[in-house]
Amino acid sequence: MPRPPPRPVRHCATAGLQRRTELGWSHAELARCARTPQSVIARLENSLTLSSARTLLRVATALGQLLRTAIGDAA
Structure with missing residues (x-):
């Protein structure tokens, strides 16, 4: 069984999905606005990948x- 993704990755995925839903956007609409493939959005929301900071910034x-x-102790 694969390990679950780290907590920050899950948080980004959850927050992104929630905001996308609030806006009423599809994966394709968000991908177009973020200038990234739709598959990247799907993998990000499913916590299946560790996206680059550049990709996360474009999506945000x-x-x-x-x-x-943040960098610090993992409490």
């Missing part, structure tokens, strides 16, 4: 959200 910007990052 398309959704009108901030991308916050």
Whole structure:
């Protein structure tokens, strides 16, 4: 059985899905606004990939959200 993705990845996926749903956008609409393939959006929302910071920033910007990052103890 595969390991679950790290908590920050799951959080990004959940937050992105929630915001996309609030906007009433499909994967394809978000992908177009974020200038990334629809498959990237699907994998991101399903926590199936660790996306690059550049991709996460494009998606967050398309959704009108901030991308916050932190380095520190994993509490």
